Amino acid sequence: MDTTSLHTVEAQIRAQVAAYCESANLPGFVAGVYHDGDQIVVAHGTANVTTGAPMRDDTGFLFGSVTKVLTTTLVLRQADRGLLDLDTPVVTYLPDFALTAPGAADRILVRHLISHTNGIDADLFFPDAKGRDALKTYVNGLASSCGALFEPGEQLSYSNGGVIVAGRVLEAVTGLSFPDLLERDLYAPVGMKDSGTSAERAILRGTAVGHFTDPETMAAKPTGMFMLPDTWGPAGGTPIGTVADLLAFGRTHLAGGVSPSGARVLSAESTALMRQVSYDMATPNVPPIGLGWVLYPFGDTTVLAMSGASPGGVSLLCVVPEHDLVFTAYGNTPGAILLHDQLLRWLLSEHLGIRIPRLVTEMEQDVDLAPYVGTYRSNQLRVDVTIVDGQLEERTTYEPADESQERIFTAFAGGTTSAPPKRYVPVRPGLFAPAGYPVEMFDVYLRLLLVSYHDIRDGRARFRNAGGRLTRRA
Incomplete structure (x- = not known):
């Protein structure tokens, strides 16, 4: 097999996607790969089982938590401009930021928000608000509803709350709403021409919806909620776009912060900083984390990654700097994460020739539980x-x-x-x-x-x- 050709990659992805969608009752899937100057997109199946709309190369989908890397990029972009400093306490920019634990918020730095080391206990905090003040509503609600899991910098815990607070910091230092800032400072310079943040805009073009398995019929049934509230925008609630858009974003990080169109989005220093280890729990199930990116080690190769759950769907974005490769995908049931894993495994081992070390080799029998x-x-x-x-x-x-x-x-x-x-x-x-x-x-x-x-x-x-x-x- 000629594993150096993206034509081979395209054929392999098509075959794996078709087989998985049939066996796992996954309605639709779309994936893209950029490698060494070439790019392919593969779409399969149905974007919405109710309407029967096909999944196409340019079908939009919710980014989910992949958005966290976009939000982090925006934070570093404002740091490049001198509008904020990563080692400044969040309360400097948001004086009303507080948690139920007295004084806990005062010790959280901007850096802690985007390295998931902030300790904010708000992973399932879903205030329902819309519009320009949605993030302000979220931050105000933390003071009465959410405490701290640990001292800032003490541990690592994937943090929706931290990234949402970072989005509110961005609003405070730029004077723009998070959606407007995303459009101006990321979508436009990166060339993410089909991306937005609203269902009203998404309805004007082909957009996939998530599905869940009906426990009675075992058929895929469309979600009853398209997206999370506006309060979750920076963590992944509202941004919507295409595979081509995420490939362009990934290529921007490959190129040291320069977009495919040649626009400087982020300084080379800030792009590199996002890849540096901020915290390592030294346990196989939690890869080291940088700023925004989760850093998956495979021998001498590091995969920068982030996945994103949305109601009934899941996305994935991976950037492999050592091999000039970007992989992104979306499937419209939660079980699509298994297909993401299969495709990433094949790309790393067969296409790139990376040896994937065995993470778990054997089980210990005599462990005190x-x-x-x-x-x-x-x-x-x-x-x-x-x-x-x-x-x-x-x-x-x-x-x-x-x-x-x-x-x-x-x-x-x-x-x-x-x-x-x-x-x-x-x-x-x-x-x-x-x-x-x-x-x-x-x-x-x-x-x-x-x-x-x-x-x-x-x-x-x-x-x-x-x-x-x-x-x-x-």
């Missing part, structure tokens, strides 16, 4: 960990703060407020794998399925980390 048993909490989330049949069993329950939070979360999650119990087996002390999964499954993106426990004190773990998110022992 007692330090990990207990109840762990974060914003509106409870995880009860017990020992059953010599394995850890986790029961996760969403505990909504009010009717509005419950309505938004359940729509985002496809109608559920709790997950079935999950069993985990020890890889080693402090690291666990879901029972029954082959160990090779965790080598690439799906290492996020592993669960780790941290900061053992008096024989008990203080934190649990799943999917990059911390919960704290109650």
